[in-house]
Amino acid sequence: MNLSYDAWGAGLAARRILLVEDNPDDQLLVLRALKKNHMDSEVTVVDDGVKALEYLFAEGKYRDRAAETLPMLMLLDIKLPRLDGRDVLRQLRADRRTRHLPVVVMTSSSEEADIRKSYELGANSYIRKPVDSDQFTSTVTQLGHYWLNLNQSPYA
Template sequence: MANRVEVVRDGAEALDYLFATGPYAHRAGKELPAVVLLDLMLPKLSGLEVLARIRGDSRTRRLPVVILTSSDDEKDLVRSYYLGSNSYVRKPIDPGEFTRAVAQVGLYWLALNQPPPPSQ
């Protein structure tokens, strides 16, 4: 993928980035990412908590969110979709397979998917 990838280290930082707060206050007024790749196993706030906050705010409600996790727990899968995840992808353990999986996810969401128009 040629698109820029921003990496945050925990759930609280993810929310700061998306909502332009804390150390990311300088992002106020800037575009949201085209897609969020969200791990469920995050420090501070879990991926499910982050997803709930994303879906609970009108600014990010329609932002595509792909759960990218190593969890094979069916409860995580069901809860992710219940909270509004657009997709659920299990991370391959092999680093090469992981890279290919992320590239395929990126290709779909950034090149093939037709997103809705921005919120009015």
């Protein structure tokens, strides 16, 4: 089900997730956790901030993607090559089409400055990646369940 533009901006696609993560091991852990819990229907993985913005704004290699359909959730690492997660957040929140896109910062940093800055820039949630793979899976399961099943989007 694709939702079209409305008063809030761009529409969200049901259960579509954009994972912005440069660590292949973490990518795999997230994908496995989503698959295990049947939340992997449409996950796009990009490994840097530039690709994330290109995907969201249907530019570059994603220019054939329907720009009006956004993911239902974005999982965003902070420390990314080319353009870090803070800069991605800054650009998302500055554009009316992506201003309300749910963004969960999922990173290894527990630095207070990173947490504070992420929220200042408009993150909806900040989660420190657990080191233990079982805890990592549990964390992804819980956040997926909340954002994909329980959360009420302004786009709906």
